[in-house]
Amino acid sequence: MLFLLAMLFLAGCSSPLTGQEHNGKLTIQTAPQARMTYVAIGASDTYGTGSKNPRTESWPAVLSRMLAHNGDGKMQEQSLGQNTVRLINLGIPGMHAHDALGVELPVAIDAHPNLITVWLAVNDLVDNVPPSSYAQDLERLLQDLQTKLPHVRIVIANVPDLTLLPRFSSTDTTQLAHSVASYNAVIQSVVDRHHVVLIDLFQAWQELASHPEFISDDGFHPSTAGYARLAQLFYQGMKQHRII
Structure with a gap:
């Protein structure tokens, strides 16, 4: 697992290298620095x-x-290099908030990002982690992020x-709610x-009720269309709060 995370981190953080011959000598060029991590x-x-x-x-x-x-497919008035956003996606299937403290949190801090999103609750809920325990883990996650970054x-x-x-259609929806x-x-x-x-x-x-195409065939995870819609919701919320 640690090796997997290390490779994931390097894949997200490293800048592409290109070789170019100039006056008979091979020089290595790095990609322009990202505007945002x-x-x-x-x-x-x-x-x-x-x-x-x-991916x-x-x-x-x-x-x-x-x-x-800029949210609409149009390049901002910056050079391509300055406009680049470097993504480090630390999402790991099956992850719980408590495990993320030792696995994802250190990598996130080492990346020195400008922006962090945290969506880490559904597995804890489905696996019956008490809300009080989840609260302690989320509290520590944010405290460490804000202290170090x-x-x-x-x-x-x-x-x-x-x-x-659909996955929960046959369960006690009252208790789930x-x-x-x-x-x-x-x-x-x-x-x-x-x-x-x-x-x-x-x-x-709540629009999930009228958009079944937003859920994949497993009845639980979003589909490609669902992920596109989620990205829009995150972007709109961030614009509304003026952090981008």
Whole structure:
């Protein structure tokens, strides 16, 4: 696992190198420095499980392109190098908040990013981690990020309405709704305490009820179209809070 994370970090952080011959000598050119380094902390729904190509179709990948192109596909009035957003997607399927403290948090800090998104709650909820325990882990995650990276912009998403997902159609939706509400209350409390930006997916993604194409065939993870919509919701929320 540590080797996997190291390779993931290097893949996200290293600048492409190109060789060019000049006056008979081979010189190495690095890509222009990125305007922004963006780190995504999360689990399978950050990694991109359910999409056709997680590397390019996860919502952090789509969001990073939106950030680089001003959200509408049009290049900002900057050079290509200055406009580049370097994405380090730390999403690992099956990840819980407590495990992320030892696996994803150190990599995020070492990357010295300008922007961090955190969407890390659904696995904890589904696996019956008590909200109080989850609250302690999320609190520590944010405290460490803000202590080590005092100028970083942090965005946190809450839990969508899981009762709208086909996977839970045969479960006790009343109890599930209660669990979602408890987790979202915890997230709101931590967000308020640390003065970070909340993306309220519970409210914003109620449209799942009328857009089944946003969910993949497993009935749980977003589809390629769903990840594209999630990226829009994150981008809109960040624009609304004027952090981009």
